Amino acid sequence: MEKVDPRSPCIIGVARHTWHPQDVGEAGAPEPLDMWEQMARAAADDSGAGSKVFDALQSVQIVYCQTWQYDDPVAQLSERLGADPSHRFYSGIGGTTPQVLVNMAAQAMLDGELDVALVTGAEALATQKAARKRGDKYRGSFPPAERAPYPWEWPPDPREIAHEASQAWLTFAVFDNARRAHLGVSLDDYRRDIGTMMAPMTDIAAASPHAWYPIARSVEEIVEARPENRMVGYPYTKYMVSVMDVDMASATLITTHAKADELGVPADQRVYLRGWCYANDSVLVAEHDDLWRSPAMAAASGEAMRIAGITADDVAHLDLYSCFPSSVHFGRDALGISASDSRPLTVTGGLPYHGGPASNYLGHSIGAMADALRADSGSYGMVSGVGMFMTKHVYGLYSTTPGPVAPPDTGVQTAIDAAHPARPVLAEHEGKATVAAYSVVHGREAAEWALLVCDVENGNGGARTYAKVTDPDLLASAEERELVGATVQLAPTTVTLMTGGEGRANFATI
Numbered sequence: 001m002e003k004v005d006p007r008s009p010c011i012i013g014v015a016r017h018t019w020h021p022q023d024v025g026e027a028g029a030p031e032p033l034d035m036w037e038q039m040a041r042a043a044a045d046d047s048g049a050g051s052k053v054f055d056a057l058q059s060v061q062i063v064y065c066q067t068w069q070y071d072d073p074v075a076q077l078s079e080r081l082g083a084d085p086s087h088r089f090y091s092g093i094g095g096t097t098p099q100v101l102v103n104m105a106a107q108a109m110l111d112g113e114l115d116v117a118l119v120t121g122a123e124a125l126a127t128q129k130a131a132r133k134r135g136d137k138y139r140g141s142f143p144p145a146e147r148a149p150y151p152w153e154w155p156p157d158p159r160e161i162a163h164e165a166s167q168a169w170l171t172f173a174v175f176d177n178a179r180r181a182h183l184g185v186s187l188d189d190y191r192r193d194i195g196t197m198m199a200p201m202t203d204i205a206a207a208s209p210h211a212w213y214p215i216a217r218s219v220e221e222i223v224e225a226r227p228e229n230r231m232v233g234y235p236y237t238k239y240m241v242s243v244m245d246v247d248m249a250s251a252t253l254i255t256t257h258a259k260a261d262e263l264g265v266p267a268d269q270r271v272y273l274r275g276w277c278y279a280n281d282s283v284l285v286a287e288h289d290d291l292w293r294s295p296a297m298a299a300a301s302g303e304a305m306r307i308a309g310i311t312a313d314d315v316a317h318l319d320l321y322s323c324f325p326s327s328v329h330f331g332r333d334a335l336g337i338s339a340s341d342s343r344p345l346t347v348t349g350g351l352p353y354h355g356g357p358a359s360n361y362l363g364h365s366i367g368a369m370a371d372a373l374r375a376d377s378g379s380y381g382m383v384s385g386v387g388m389f390m391t392k393h394v395y396g397l398y399s400t401t402p403g404p405v406a407p408p409d410t411g412v413q414t415a416i417d418a419a420h421p422a423r424p425v426l427a428e429h430e431g432k433a434t435v436a437a438y439s440v441v442h443g444r445e446a447a448e449w450a451l452l453v454c455d456v457e458n459g460n461g462g463a464r465t466y467a468k469v470t471d472p473d474l475l476a477s478a479e480e481r482e483l484v485g486a487t488v489q490l491a492p493t494t495v496t497l498m499t500g501g502e503g504r505a506n507f508a509t510i
Contacts, residue, residue, distance in 0.1 A: 004402045006258035009106035011271040011398070013047030013253035014367035015039045018210045018246070018355070021126065028127030029247035031140040032065045033073070035122035037080045039251035043118070047253055049263040051082075056116045056263065059087035059108070061101045063121030066093075066358040067128050068140035069147055076142055077120070087114065091359070092151040094387030095321055096278065096394040097121075098252070098362035103276045103396065105254045107407055115259040121360030122249030129245045154283050154388070159427050162495060162503035163466035165451055169241050170439055171285050171389040172324035173233040174453060178291035178437035179329055180235075181484035191235045193339065194325045195219035198240060198352070201322065205349025210364065212246045212355030231447075234440035234479050242323040242351035242361075250363030252370075257402060268377065268400070271370045275307035275397040277408040279416055285389050286453045286464040287422035291437045295420045296393045297334035301384065303408045304395040310380060312336055315397070317372045317381035318343055319365040322350035327386045347372045347381070361385075366396065373400050426465040428492035428504045429456050435486045436464065440478050447475040452508055454488065465490070467506040474510060486510065 017039065019029035029035070044053045060074050060083065070076055074088040087108070091097050101119045108114035128138040160166060180190040199219045205211035222239045225231040229239050255263065260270055279296035282288050305311060312335040320331035328345060337343070347368040348354040351361055362385045369381045377400045385394040433454035440450045450469035455462070467490050469475060477483070488508040495505045 004257050005405070006256060007110050007112065008257040008402050008405055009109045009254055009273045010257055010260055010402070011252055011273070011366070011370050012049065012255050012260050012263070012265045012269060013043035013053070014251070014370045015042030015046055016210055016248070016250040016364045016367040018212060018248050024247070028130060029124040032067050032122040032124060033070065033076055033141060035124070035249035036062065036077045036120045036251070039120055039122070039249045040077070040081055040118055043251040043253045047263070047265050048269055049265055053116065053253060053263060054081045054083045056259065057081070057083040057085050057118060058114050059089070059105060059117035060085045061089040061105070061117065061119045062091065063097050063101070063119070063360045063363060064091045064093050064151060065122060067124045068138065069144055070140070070142045071144045092153060093359050094153070094392050095323060095359065095361060096385035096387040096392045097359045098366060099276070099383060099385050099394045099396045100278060102252060102254060102273065102366065103278065103394070106273050106276065109256045110405070110407060115256050117254045118251060119254070119363065120249070120251040121357070121363045123357035123360060124247045125245040125358065126247045157284055158503060159425055159466060160284060161497055161499055162505040163451060163468055164498065165285060165466055168389065169236060169324060170233045170441060170451060172326045173236050173439035174285060174437045174451060175291055175390055176235060176326035176329060177439055177484065179293070179326065181482055182292035187235070187479065187482065191223050192219065194235065194240060195223035197328060197339065197345070198222055198325065198350070200344060201346050201350040202353050204344060204346055205353035208349055208354065211349045211353055212243060213353050230444060231442040233442065236324060240325055240352060242356040244356050244358055246355035246357050248355060248357040248360070248364065250360060250367050252363065252366055268374065271373050271398050271400055272402045272405070273396060274380070274399050274403055274405055275304035276395060277303040277412060278394045279413055281391050281393070282422040283388070283391050284425055286425045286466060288390070289420045289423055291453065293333055294330040294390060294393065295416050297330055299412050299416050300393050301334050301382070301395045303412050304382070304397045307406055307408065308380070308397050308403070314380055315382045316343070316376060316379040317347055317369060318345055319347045319369055319383045320345050321384045321386040322346060322352065323356060323386060327390065330390070331384050369398055373398055424463040426456060426463050428506055429465045429490050430492055431490060432457050433465065433467070433488055433490050435483050435488060438478060438483050440475055447479070450475055450478055452488065454490065465506055467508040469508050471509060
C-alpha cells in the first residue's frame with residue numbers, strides 16, 4: 001500500500017441537525033451559539049476522539065449567521081468548547097462559504113500551518129420568522145455594541161438596482177431562460193424537464209430526517225402553478241426554489257492524516273479531501289458573455305478532478321448546488337452529465353426540499369457526503385457551491401481512500417478571465433435592442449413585470465443593458481413563445497428606487 005502523506009487533509013467528524021417546527025413548538029430552535037456548540041460536540045463524538053479534539057483545536061471557523069450577530073462569535077464558541085485556537089475566522093456570505101472554509105483549512109494543513117480545524121454554521125431563521133409573526137423580536141445572547149454592516153463582497157450595482165435585478169430567484173431564472181433558448185427547447189418542454197430533474201431530489205428529501213420538507217413530489221406537482229405552488233419568476237414555481245427560513249446547524253472537523261492517527265480516529269471514519277477549486281464568473285448578470293453556461297464551473301470542477309486524477313465518470317456521489325434549477329443545469333452541463341444519467345444529483349435532497357440555511361447549506365452537503373462515502377468505501381463524491389448571482393463557484397472532491405493531493409493551480413481564474421471577458425453594461429439605452437435573456441416576475445395573483453437582458457445595437461462592442469416590461473400582452477406572450485432573440489424598443493425613464501431616491505431604467509416594448 002502506498003504511504004499516505006501525513007499532511008493529507010481529511011474529515012474526521014461531521015454533524016448536522018434540523019429543528020423541525022412540530023418538534024420544538026413555539027419555543028423554537030436554540031440560538032445559533034447553542035447550535036454551534038451542540039454540532040461541534042456531536043462532530044467530535046462522530047470522530048471517535050471525543051472532547052480531546054478540542055484540546056488540539058487550532059482553528060475555529062464560523063459561517064456568517066444571518067439570524068443573530070454576536071459581539072465575538074468565535075471567542076464565544078471557543079470558550080464554550082474549552083479551546084484556544086490560534087486561527088479564528090468569521091466568514092462573509094455566500095453559498096460557497098463552508099467548502100471555501102474547508103479548502104482554506106486544507107491548504108493550511110498542506111503548508112504545515114495547521115493540524116486540526118472546526119468549520120461550523122447555524123441558522124434559526126424559521127424561529128426568527130415565527131417570532132416576527134407573533135410581534136416579538138428575536139433575541140440571542142452577547143449582542144455587539146454596534147451591528148456590523150452586511151458583508152457584501154460586491155456592493156449592489158446601480159444599474160441592477162434601477163431594474164430591480166436584485167433577487168436570486170429572478171436572476172437565476174434569467175440564466176435558465178437563456179439556456180432554454182440556446183438549446184432550442186420549447187417553453188413547456190423545458191419546464192417539464194425541470195420537474196423531471198427535481199422530482200427525484202424530493203424522494204431523497206422524503207427519506208431524510210434532516211429535510212425541512214420530507215415530502216416526495218411528482219413532476220406535475222413541481223411544475224403546475226397553483227395557489228400553494230405559485231409561479232415566482234418564470235419558469236420557476238415555488239417548489240423549484242430554495243427555502244432559506246429553516247432552523248439548521250452543522251459542523252465539520254478536519255485534521256491532517258497524521259493528527260487523525262494521533263487522535264485515534266478509526267480509518268473508516270476518515271474522508272479525505274482529494275481535490276478542490278474556487279473560481280468566479282462575472283459579477284453582474286448582464287456581464288456574463290454566455291448567459292446559458294458557467295465557464296467558472298467547468299474550470300473549477302475540472303481542476304478539482306485533475307488534482308485527484310479522475311474524471312466525472314468516476315464520481316459516484318454528487319451534490320450539485322440547487323438553490324434554483326439553473327445552478328443544477330449549469331453544474332450538470334459543466335461536468336458533462338446528461339439528463340439520462342442515473343446518478344442522483346444530491347445527497348441531501350437539495351436546497352428547495354432539504355432546505356438552504358443562508359450561507360451554510362454546504363455544511364450539510366459535506367456532512368451528508370461524508371456519510372454517503374463512509375457507506376460506500378473507496379468511491380468518490382463531489383459537492384459544489386454557488387454564490388451571488390451565478391458568480392462564485394466552489395468544488396470539493398472527497399473519498400475515503402487517501403491519495404496524492406495538492407492545491408489548485410493559481411492560474412485557473414486568469415485563464416477564465418482571458419477567455420470570457422465581461423460584457424460592458426450600459427445604464428440606459430434608447431432605441432432597438434435584442435433580447436438575450438429574460439424572466440417574468442409574478443405576484444401572488446398574476447404576472448407583474450419582466451426583466452430583460454438585452455444586446456444593444458449601437459456599436460458598443462457587445463454591450464448589454466437591462467430593461468423592464470410592464471405591458472400585460474407582452475408579459476403573457478413571454479410565457480407562451482420564445483422571447484430570446486426578439487427585437488425590442490427601449491426607452492429610458494426616471495423611476496423611484498426601492499433603496500430610495502430616483503434612478504433611470506429602460507422600459508421595453510415590441
